[in-house]
Amino acid sequence: MSAVKKIAVLTSGGDSQGMNAAVRAVVRSGLYFGLEVFGIQRGYHGLIHDDIFPMDLRSVGDIIQRGGTILQSARCMEFMRAEGQQKAAEILRERGIDGLVVIGGDGSYQGANKLNKLGIRTMGLPGTIDNDIPYTDFTIGFDTAVNVVVDAVNKLRDTMSSHERSSIVEVMGRYCGDIALHAGLASGAETILVPEVTYNMQEVADRMRNNFEKGKRHSILLVAEGVGRGEDIGKLIHELCPDYEPRVTVLGHIQRGGAPTPFDRNLASRLGDFAVRKLIEGESGKACGLVKGELVLTDFDIVVNTKKEFNMEMYELAQRLSQ
């Protein structure tokens, strides 16, 4: 295989804070190593429609601190089909682009894997707030999302404690409870419900009531959306203890916004640069991750077929400290 000379970068799936920092790192690192770098607008949709443009140092100026993604993102049904994937590969070949960096989540990796099998050298960067991607300890955007949640929980505590009320906060996390877990531990949430751990609703209700009887002026239950809707859980608790009526807050898309934290910016910068260096070294079909402090590559085939392990130790710690 010949040396990489032209690379492109796209963002795909739900956006996350730090995607811009990752795009910046890919562009600047690529230019540093003498490559031509292209941006693709609106993910795989833009790729199939040849919405591709050259990027230079200025294209990524003043974006490291911005939420969202200047490359935008979009769903693309056409790319789901083999035909669409072949079209994408052809467009890249016609333009002489011999390396592609895809920033996104699980679905985005599957797309990059397909392109790899069609002969396009691809690298994946974990861009999603959910932290649901295996073979990386943190995804780009996760730390910022946890900050947003903890900030919101702090605000709720002010008013909950003034009125001696309890609150249920529904946060993102369809398959992975990490946002609930990390934000729950950091904000001292009394109860954390995640998809990875089964729970007994009667025990949850008893626990909330006990806290109050012990004199706790307020109580927060954090629930990952994968467990169920906050509103439904509130109703269940109310049924089990009729004199008890928790308020429900659904944080929704604000979890995806805001300036990325330094942690996310640095994670994104390191991973973006790593992806470029590995493409230059001839690697392909791999997801980039930070595992125990080290930058590592893992085959897409492995990543997309593995479920992220849940940190049971941290979960138990949260329970221990919120007694």
Added chain:
Amino acid sequence: MSAVKKIAVLTSGGDSQGMNAAVRAVVRSGLYFGLEVFGIQRGYHGLIHDDIFPMDLRSVGDIIQRGGTILQSARCMEFMRAEGQQKAAEILRERGIDGLVVIGGDGSYQGANKLNKLGIRTMGLPGTIDNDIPYTDFTIGFDTAVNVVVDAVNKLRDTMSSHERSSIVEVMGRYCGDIALHAGLASGAETILVPEVTYNMQEVADRMRNNFEKGKRHSILLVAEGVGRGEDIGKLIHELCPDYEPRVTVLGHIQRGGAPTPFDRNLASRLGDFAVRKLIEGESGKACGLVKGELVLTDFDIVVNTKKEFNMEMYELAQRLSQ
């Protein structure tokens, strides 16, 4: 009437950011002028149940920057009835408390008005995020709530613009659209719906669609809860333009939390001190407000029977600038 020697302070109704700064000002100003100052826990409920305690400089140390209220708040059905009000007046008389500062909204003022008519000298401070109290340009907490909303809208813009989507954000304001208006103008919201101004849903939907056709990458509609639920408005818009599906975010109680802004702290400090000075001067049955930069007193009878005027000029400005 004899000179005031002992005063008490309570917070009532929904809490708001800056209530603590107001409590601090009442306590410190009272002590400065040689009064004894008492705190009442949980609003009128605590008053009726004699949950009253002396406060000194230390009681209000390190609270100026805290959301919520250290005096807590609570609903009190008993105080709604004449019997409860008489009981409250008696308790104050028995304790020799001859001045009461009530921090809260419209309902709290009505209670203070009743006590005034029972011979207790009372002063009201406008503590509510809604800015729905007349005879003051700003209520304590309003500026902070607007900050919380604008911060959330900024976060939503990041992700909305990445995905070229539209968003509906439901904010507080049952009778008064000021949070929606001020936050909408400050965040450049494309559409603002408030209870004070009628609207035509077809026009709203057309406007949102037009914005997109003109190339605007995202669009925010801010709706005060008094207009209707964000979700219902989203459905209506979707019915009117079936290919158009705005996301709905309900900000809820986080609007009531967070450290008060300097603006709210200073407003609270000025009003709290003013209330004490006016009690000393022999005033009673009055609401304290900041009107066009001046501290003013207005009879409770007038305040509770007046509807806050809406700033139509600012509303039109918001429309002009979000074209």
Added chain:
Amino acid sequence: MSAVKKIAVLTSGGDSQGMNAAVRAVVRSGLYFGLEVFGIQRGYHGLIHDDIFPMDLRSVGDIIQRGGTILQSARCMEFMRAEGQQKAAEILRERGIDGLVVIGGDGSYQGANKLNKLGIRTMGLPGTIDNDIPYTDFTIGFDTAVNVVVDAVNKLRDTMSSHERSSIVEVMGRYCGDIALHAGLASGAETILVPEVTYNMQEVADRMRNNFEKGKRHSILLVAEGVGRGEDIGKLIHELCPDYEPRVTVLGHIQRGGAPTPFDRNLASRLGDFAVRKLIEGESGKACGLVKGELVLTDFDIVVNTKKEFNMEMYELAQRLSQ
């Protein structure tokens, strides 16, 4: 005089948060009323060098929340001289620009006044963090600067109280102590030194020591730069009480940065739109201000020859509450 058809906007002097919101308002309001609108880069320097370009709705998209000024600012010695002023007037006339909005402080107003006298219709907007401009209760940027200072003081309190130390914080304000006053009241500073009020250093030192002897764990002195350098004041205090060594923090230019608060954005939006409407009505040579809640015009000749009045009442309140 004929009707205004083309207007231009520039920012001048030290930048302040909210200048972008003001530029946006001028541009959007101008376009709304059917005018052509131009931007001038780098203040009067850009004007003299004809660095002028047309602006449309897109030119001011996504800037309302940004600190700094997209039009930039610069010192311009050339414009200080009559010759430079005439050149500027000629350039505007050649381009058919018949109205100019200048956003800046006192010096910027003087320049706008000169142009007015050369027959160019000009309007001034108070863009400076110092709040040192008379005939407006607030300047654009002041509220944000106060927020930045209060945030920094909060951070210092954490560490000062852990170590039982005192802190001196030097803030901006050469001739006007409003930043020190408003931030000091809002953060509960024990001492506030402003250029408008004389003080006795021995009393200041005694007060700081007394606080400690009374058991206060930390003490903050806020000093406006117009009073003197924080370091010098620290040394004086140390000489007067040798066992006493306050830490000094100079906040510097961070006070000028950060996203403008909603308050500043709305003030800027209202004033920017007001300036455009008044130019259309034929006014010229006037400063726009918000006085007691009302938008007002005042002759430049009056504004530049008046000293801002100091709010002595608020200063005494701060003293009363920090006892």
Added chain:
Amino acid sequence: MSAVKKIAVLTSGGDSQGMNAAVRAVVRSGLYFGLEVFGIQRGYHGLIHDDIFPMDLRSVGDIIQRGGTILQSARCMEFMRAEGQQKAAEILRERGIDGLVVIGGDGSYQGANKLNKLGIRTMGLPGTIDNDIPYTDFTIGFDTAVNVVVDAVNKLRDTMSSHERSSIVEVMGRYCGDIALHAGLASGAETILVPEVTYNMQEVADRMRNNFEKGKRHSILLVAEGVGRGEDIGKLIHELCPDYEPRVTVLGHIQRGGAPTPFDRNLASRLGDFAVRKLIEGESGKACGLVKGELVLTDFDIVVNTKKEFNMEMYELAQRLSQ
């Protein structure tokens, strides 16, 4: 050795954000495992003066989000001497306290090491913003300090870019440049000076000038205090390029304040709990750290005699991306 039944916790040295979260974890984890837990006020000074008090769940309520340390910190010359150390050990023995958790930096570890050698079981937690402690990837407070710095640099960029100026920002880090490195990478600083890497001032000056000539509107140089004072570096640069006058900002103690980030709270919670569990298991004389994602113990003797390794890879990355 008998089983641990009573433990105490103190904070020592410069305070850092997250110390309160660590104290909370030690107390709650200790109580969870059936121990009695005591707090020691003002570090080793309070220990020697027997300023020791029992702590329960309530003692650490509502502190997880607070900067500073409720246990305060202080220098203690007396404890530097063997006599003082023996007195401290005796006081602990008299009270039956058989385990001590010390939260602080290098100097605090040396004290804990001495007590360990006098037969007191001790554990150390890395509480310092500098990240200068080996055998842990992160110290408690470091992430928050980096956030504070990046926030300040963002504010400076606004105003620097408006005026096309350059800025030098002096940050903490006497022996360890990690704050400068992580904050510099995250904020896209053009130049980063750390004690671990030698530099050529002429090259630095050339680089800053080149950036300007290439059209960069602003430039930030981050310097760790261990390299030299920001002001001196500014003067050197000015001498080397006389037409070039960078502004200098010294962030100072605000870097130590503010609410700890979720990252720091969770790090503190995990380490605090770990220390307690290890004391129960009979360990002593060890520093707790998080190394490559794992909680580990390292002998104080090793920790205090090792210099933290500098992340050269990340430094080179920062250079690559800020070209």
